[in-house]
Amino acid sequence: MDDLDILIARLTAEFEDTLHLSFKKISEDIDIDYLSNAIAARDEGKIAGILSFDEGLHQGIDNDLNNGLLYALIGGIAFAMKGFAQRHRSRVNPNGEVEQLMAELRRNVVEPLARRAYEAATQTISRMQRLNFNAHEIARSAVAALSLAPDQAKSIVYMRKAVREALQAASTTPDAKLSAQAVKAILDRVQSHLNAAQRGALRKAFSGPLDQKAADDIIHRHTRALASYRQSVIARQEATRAVHLGEYLAFRQGKANRSIPRDARRFWRTREDERVRHTHHLVPAMNADGVDVGEPFQTSLGPALYPPLEINCRCRVDVRRPNAGA
Secondary structure, X not given: OOHHHHHHHHXXXXXXXXHHHHHHHHHHOOOHHXXXXXXXXXXXXXXXXXXXXXXXXXXXXHHHHHHOHXXXXXXXXXXXXXXXXXXXXXXXXXXXXXXXXXXXXXXXXXXXXXXXXXXXXXXXXXXXXXXXOOHHHHHHHHHHHOOOXXXXXXXHHHHXXXXXXXHHHHOOOOOOOOOHHHHHHHHHHHHHHOOHHXXXXXXXXXXXXXXXXXXXHHHHHHHHHHHHHHHHHHHHHHHHXXXXXXXXXXXXXXXXXXXXXXXXXXXXXXXXXXXXXXXXXXXXXXXXXXXXXXOOEOOOOXXXXXXXXXXXXXXXXXXXXXXXXX
């Protein structure tokens, strides 16, 4: 583990905590009964107000992350810039980048998260209304969906549909148990909307006595697991992006103030192990002469100024003179 790995790991943990606390606070601030009444009345204006929706964004998430994640990202970028300057004995001024970075990070990180929260919650409400769930259950599900991606929220709705059908079927049997044939029929109707883990969890739950408490526990566990996974992926990706952006900005400043040799260039480097994806392995050869300020690396996935190329990308960028060797 090198210095960049350590920095990325530290920032990932910080970002993940920020995301978790933000979504938790936003959910706890919503009055479920008030939201339930608005949903029952199909009052879209009131629903939007309760959920802090405005112009396709969740304003609560937008505001909260602006005050938390955004400043954490700026701090990570500044730290990466200073680390680059120490390694290359160059001069940097992180403060000179803050205003532009704030605008770019809000546009590229915070607003998309707020927009996805809006989509997940509104799609959950409309989907569950079509499936004839009661207003209180829709309200609880919509609030939980704020921390999920739309596709994740959709899968939870169909888990709820399967659970509801299983409870209804179990209530007609003496021992509250479903036959294997009944379980298969229920799962067949929703399987295209669920992942393997969700199907397996439902199959296991439906194989024994089923009651409302057990059913609620299944949904809660899987919602929490999906939210946690999503937040960890976002945190890792944005931490990695922040560190490499910081290094790129430090390189750009170093070139501008001539504290880095004029002929220094940026070279893509992989970890050169069995985990390197083929598309990433090709990048060094596709950019054998390196790239300068403002020049993206050419990749089979499209141009990229710096890593990560994809989720969980471990690539690095080295700065050196072309004749200095790898």
